[in-house]
Ligand SMILES: O=C(O)CCC(=O)C(=O)O
């Protein structure tokens with residue numbers, strides 16, 4: 001029997017504009033939704049200074065903080081990473097400009113059924129699936145011969161250059177973090193990198209969360225852990241939404257505009273024999289403000 005063709009949903013952005021009650025397929029089942037309000041406590045998330053972490057004279061103390069962050073929570077914010085605030089704003093800006101294009105223009109980059117590459121939203125794999133309240137642009141960055149350039153917006157002059165520059169920088173930071181992880185376990189500095197492969201994967205996911213009429217029942221992203229080694233998240237500068245699960249309780253992530261939020265993915269949890277944790281996280285919605293984030297997933301060669 002032929003496989004059932006995947007159905008592709010309408011964009012969430014369009015649905016948010018029509019103002020009607022969202023279809024039930026967006027509603028979470030059970031009680032696993034939380035409103036973004038002050039009753040969800042802020043997570044006490046460490047801020048790691050990358051300059052201190054990688055300097056021979058200051059690394060010991062910073063390494064201890066880093067080790068605690070990746071082994072207890074699996075997430076931290078990194079500052080002094082070598083990118084200016086205005087460069088981070090430029091990335092946020094190219095992302096906003098993409099989602100601000102007309103629907104017709106965005107649809108030129110629409111993903112195809114059965115593939116995540118391009119513009120779209122959740123893959124529909126079952127009639128019972130709960131769909132996330134977000135639209136995305138998913139692009140493979142590395143290896144370069146795997147790029148599908150037809151999905152890279154071309155009418156925004158600096159989109160390609162900016163994304164290229166940003167992800168090159170993240171790959172350098174990724175390497176530094178993998179070295180620091182090994183050092184914090186008293187292992188040979190290159191022991192994680194040695195397992196990382198010659199052709200690791202880097203993929204970017206621009207996330208757009210329109211205002212949602214039912215934040216009491218609808219999530220921007222369902223609870224999940226990332227399959228990456230390390231995920232870099234550039235948060236929206238103004239609008240919160242990301243929450244981490246710790247000891248069965250959800251915690252909000254604070255915004256530090258000039259920082260990158262980093263979380264350990266399943267690959268690093270495995271490579272570290274479970275010492276470093278790949279945390280479960282989710283994104284909540286709100287009725288008033290749209291939210292833009294950019295997740296970059298660094299993944300070892302399969
Ligand atoms: O947008 C966010 O805050 C998080 C997105 C996320 O978890 C993901 O893309 O895997």
Ligand SMILES: [Fe+2]
Pocket residue numbers: 224225226281
């Ligand atoms: Fe995630």
